[in-house]
Amino acid sequence: MFCKNCGAKLDEGSKFCSGCGMAVNAEGKSPETVAENPQPNPYMNQQAATMENAYQQNTYQQNTYQQNAYGGTAYNAQAQAAMGRMNNPYPNQNYRQPDPMQQESVKMRNFKINLGNKEMTSGIIWISIGGLQVLCSIFAFWYLIIVGIWNIVVGIMRITKKGELYQKSGIEIYNEYASRLTSLVVFLIVNILFGGIVGIAASIYDLVTRNYVIQNSYMLRNEE
Known part of the structure; x- marks a missing residue:
């Protein structure tokens, strides 16, 4: 066990802390001492789990955004259409000479x-x-x-x-x-x-x- 005041390790059966001189009770334990293996705090565990879930969700959203921005179907379709317009400034390949009667x-x-x-x-x-x-x-x-x-x-x-x-x-x-x-x-x-x-x-x-x-x-x- 350890002294709560200074954190030094207490010898078995000692009445005073060798580090800070704080008194130890009759059972060899001081109210300021801390157990070697303290029990986990349920609230802290829950908070840590919540933070982990939030981190994972944020990571998933970033991956999804990157996929949509560079590999998504909708983006690829729009990009291909834009490239097609750039490579083909005259999209109407079936252009016909206007009928003279229509221009009169x-x-x-x-x-x-x-x-x-x-x-x-x-x-x-x-x-x-x-x-x-x-x-x-x-x-x-x-x-x-x-x-x-x-x-x-x-x-x-x-x-x-x-x-x-x-x-x-x-x-x-x-x-x-x-x-x-x-x-x-x-x-x-x-x-x-x-x-x-x-x-x-x-x-x-x-x-x-x-x-x-x-x-x-x-x-x-x-x-x-």
């Missing part, structure tokens, strides 16, 4: 659609007239076969013209139809001689279509 004004677009429909109608009329003329040449007027084939070819050209209009500019359309007057007049004379009333009506329809373009010359020649 609404008025110009409607004009081309209407003109294309007129050309389609004209083509159907000329193919029908040419077919009738070829048929008549078989049974009666052989010379009509030339005019009939000519009208069929012209009708096919009118139908294909509809698709070509969408790719042309306004000034190109205007120049083409403005220079078409002579050919339309010649076509009208030929159909007056060999095409009959139906051929004359189709020729007049083409002249009306040309006039539709001339009336919109300001828009066509000043297209932005």
